[in-house]
Amino acid sequence: MFTINRENLRRSHQLFWFIVDFLMLGLLFLNILWIIFDSLYAVDVVRDMLFQYAQPFAEFYRPIHRNFIFYDLVFVWIFLTEFVIRWVYAIHSKLYGRWYFYPFLHWYDLLGCIPIGSYRFLRVLRVISIVYRLHKYQVIDFTQTRVYQFLRFYYEAFMEELSDRIVIKVLSGAQAEMTHGSPLIHRIQNEILLPRRDLLTQWLSEKVAETAQTGYIPNRGALRHYLENCVDHALTQNVELSRLRQVPMLGPQITETLEAAVGDIVAEVIHRILDDLASARNHAFIEDIVGTFLQETEAPGEGPSESERQIIQVVNEIIEALKKQLAIKRWRQEL
Template identity: 60%
Template sequence: MLKINTDNLKKSHQLIWFAIDFLMLGLLIINLAFIIFDSVYGFEIVQNGLSAISPAINEFYRPIHNNFIVYDLAFVAVFLTEFIVRWGYAVKAKVYARWYFYPFIHWYDIIGCIPVGSFRFLRILRVISIIYRLHQYKVIDVTQTKIFQFFNFYYEAFLEELSDRIVIKVLSGAQDEIRRGSPLFDRIQNDILYPRRAMLTDWLSLRVAEAAREGYVPNRGALRSYLETRVDNALKQNLELSRLKYLPVVGPTIQETLEECVGDIVAHVIHQILEDLALSSNHAFIEDIVNVFLPEPDGSEEHVQNEALINLLTEILEAVKAQVKVKHWRENLP
């Protein structure tokens, strides 16, 4: 059941307009119920049944049915009056850029006021618009109603089923393209990536330098200590180096000196590499790496299909399809 949030109603400073909304909502529900009953009453079998059950009610309603348009025009007059008042307020408050935008934006209010045939039932759009406006201002919360939850559940289930079928269809098409040896990968490499090789080199160079500055430079002391410890442990486990300590007099000294030298050399080399990467001079190094991965296309080379890569891609897509087939909406079923 809908609950009215009186706190948000007061905070909105539009109490009068919301009161009009609730009034119009009540009139629209009464009017739609009146229209539905009159439409059903138009069948002769209904008139005969009502006459048999309660002749007084049948006799009372027959003149109303014959002059239904008159009674409906009374509702239409109220609806049009409210529409004109809101239009005037929108013009005064400059809600829209032009004064004549309001009737175009609220076209369903005008069409619903046409007292002819099926146009009357379009007044349900006005009911929806009022409920949406009240929900938007958090005066009411339609998401907590059982009707909304019921329709939303099946709406989400329908969307999931539809989107799953579309995704599976697209992935199956991608698998077929890969199996047939689609030139997509060659086009990506030769037509998209290769012409932008210089841009990729600049971008990677900046990213690597930034990563080296922010990641290594503040922590180089800790990294050096870690490297020296790991090298020292590795050297102590080396059988050939451990035999040096058996040399008379100088053996232990030589072993200790070698351990310190090797540790210092490794730490210094790593330090120098990361220092170079943190500078703009890394551009040439990054360019060489990019050139290895994006060599200049040679038109004379034949396209060689890599069966292992094709199988890998198709298996990945198959796993994605299997996951897409999982029906999450069924988990919410009672």
């Protein structure tokens, strides 16, 4: 059974309404059980069994069954009174934007008060709403009950099966589109990306400049030191410089001067490139790159080329791996 947090119940500012909720729960359970019993009593087989094995009770209940609607109206009157009181309270405390929102949001309460046929079983929704409200305010906790865990397990199993089948269907459709050739990629490039090439160039230029400023400028000294070490190491391993270093008197001086000059040149070139990327001067460079990748193309007529077929094959294998992963059912492992 669910547990009741008495501490939260005492500290709550809605203690009165929670007490009303518990009373209404009791009346709803009693009323629903009575409705179920009366429905069973209306069945000839059940009524005959009652007259056979419990005739005094069956005789006693016969007039009650005939006037069941009258007795049910007592419950309906209580439920409607509680509904009206809550509606007035909602208007007074301005719980909703308009005074007439409450009956629309609690339509099941009104329909459940209709004492005719299947409408009465809508009172089960009222039970669910009250239990959910008490659970929401941490007055009761029904997550540890076996019924809740049973329903939650099979609900999650159903949703996993349903979502996996939908995703697999979508992935299979994407594979079929790529295999048979689809103009979607060319339409995206020609109708969506190309008209916005200037916007993409501006955005990419700003992002490159921002990245270069935040990543390069604060580490300019460390980068120069790293480049000089790399150049020194590369020149040390060079065979020609090793031979030049063996020249008497001038060899060591020439190699040191050459190493320093090459290191400065490389570092200066790298710094100049990164300085340009970190400034507004990178716009023309980025525009050339974007223009190279975004060019108007025609949709393939006779089928994809060999390189495109290889790419499609790779994408298909990736999708197949995803489909195999989706085929693994976690709920079965938990079961």
